[in-house]
Amino acid sequence: MVRFEDISTPARLAEPEEGIGRDELSLAARNHGLPLEGLRYDVTPPGMHYVLTHYDIPYVADDTSWELTVGGHVEHPLRLDMAGLRALHAVTTRVTMECAGNGRALLSPRPVSQPWLLEAVGTADWTGVPLRTLLNEAGVRDGAVDVVFTGADHGVERGVEQDYQRALPLDTALGGTPEVLVAYAMNGAPLPPQHGRPLRLVVPGWYGMAHVKWLRDITIAERPFTGFQQTTAYRLRQEPDEEGVPVTRIAPRALMVPPGFPDFMSRSRVVRPGSVQLEGRAWSGRAPISAVDISTDDGRTWNPANLEPPTDHRWAWRHWQYTWTAAPGDHVLCARATDAEGRTQPLSQPWNRGGFANNLVQRVPVLCAA
């Protein structure tokens, strides 16, 4: 029995005033967010799409030997290679994906983990085989409850050595809204290594932890899956020993293209007086976005933004615009999304120990310089 206590410590909260540590910086240097000016693109260029890898990016020089197995509680276990998958009927879906930890480093106290500010998001056109096609071909037997997905990425986390594994409830896995994909292409090209080459799961509307990368096995289970990433990580908890609420679908959020130009080090924004066109994107994995409201006085007053008309891309973000007349001085801009089921972004932090699903309204300080 290997003991990892020296290199793999329990989850913790940062002390008040504790700066970002070397461990958090190591994660920030390798994973990366969408530079927010990238919100201008309907579809995010692959190298600008956020990336989070728990362990290492597996090296797949040649995908001809990659195999996906489908087994467990099924009639006919499957063994599929990439050519076999590409021969099946394919679907392309535009999906906005967001890390469940987006906004974590803005929380107080700060959960010590990947220290995202607000950039852990991106939108891509994902192409692949509907998961239900594979499950129907395998023939799910009566009594199945969960579908477990295993990636090729391997590591230690909080003392537990593991392949990355997550599960979906059977009805979600077989569902049509959203339709889950086993994807082999991103924006019309093979998946880049950091996005799961050669194969990943795409679960429209769910936070990123569900979209298992480097997918190599699908197992249908008769019992609820209790793996680390399902029951230890990705739970909303106020206290460490709670069972917690599972993290699932993406809460509503709007983000703004930072207006004007930045200072290199502080990233503070500078605009000139006069008309400033504000724009950004808004999304929710729960229900379509119904409104985006803008404040140019740090949340005291709000006005509706112009939201682009609904498109066929239900699972992708929507563009919004707002014209602001900037006067010299300091300002704080905010954007706030509301979805069709009435969920709106909170004005005070929705704190939990893991730092998940923090969709606190964005604040953008701007200096209007005459």
Next chain:
Amino acid sequence: MVRFEDISTPARLAEPEEGIGRDELSLAARNHGLPLEGLRYDVTPPGMHYVLTHYDIPYVADDTSWELTVGGHVEHPLRLDMAGLRALHAVTTRVTMECAGNGRALLSPRPVSQPWLLEAVGTADWTGVPLRTLLNEAGVRDGAVDVVFTGADHGVERGVEQDYQRALPLDTALGGTPEVLVAYAMNGAPLPPQHGRPLRLVVPGWYGMAHVKWLRDITIAERPFTGFQQTTAYRLRQEPDEEGVPVTRIAPRALMVPPGFPDFMSRSRVVRPGSVQLEGRAWSGRAPISAVDISTDDGRTWNPANLEPPTDHRWAWRHWQYTWTAAPGDHVLCARATDAEGRTQPLSQPWNRGGFANNLVQRVPVLCAA
């Protein structure tokens, strides 16, 4: 006259024990390094190649209206569009690019800026027009000394509002070893936005600050260029008021693919006992790499790695391998590059106030777990 003192503060050093600040984290979340397992690729997939943007990534929806001007101390000023550039004789060069600030966050005291650990590197095949083709067509007049390159990226830095600008000495700009390129393709595809779409400079062997992205103007100057990025930033200084030594070519460095598998949070490595194949890359912008030495005892003893034979890619990194027999316990692995002119990596930090060109030998702690 706009005063930026509230948002744009002078360069400074972190206090002892001062954690990474919000400003440094903002840079780390948007810029990103090469996850070091990406050293396995001869040519880095674009989304894994390091990126550093001083200000914002300009949005270029359509490059048909992009114009490159060549002017200043020339006979025939030029005005070129992308079609005109693509019609000229093109060259493709494989280049390892490294940020001058790579290794900064490992320095003590730490200069407060983009907090790179060791990942700010990548290798790509860049295609474009040799700069000397354009300069010869424009006809450089007698008395020219510097060639100034201006990008479309605009911001404030240490109180100075600016477009990003850097210069090369005329003989470097006209030289054949290395041959400077005005590049429009990366790995056979148009430049991704974050790598300079549609046009950037590529200066083989030089640190990244010379490879001006979003290139829109080339001006031949009769006087040495004294812009911010030339004489304030990118200088090796021990004291703030020194003139300093310009940062130019890349110092030798070897990096290792982290062996085994990681812990999520600490990024510590775990291997099993027995034979472990170590591998990595080594490069120098000064002279070809002549040796890579490996230590598996934190630098006490060294043994030569197997270096791949020289290739036609003088400006790209070279692959190295070393077989290590791991015994249970804690180990620190190191790799050290030497170039053909006898430069080797230091074993104590080469400190300067900007945190540039820190090529201190990499240390990789590894737990060998039975």
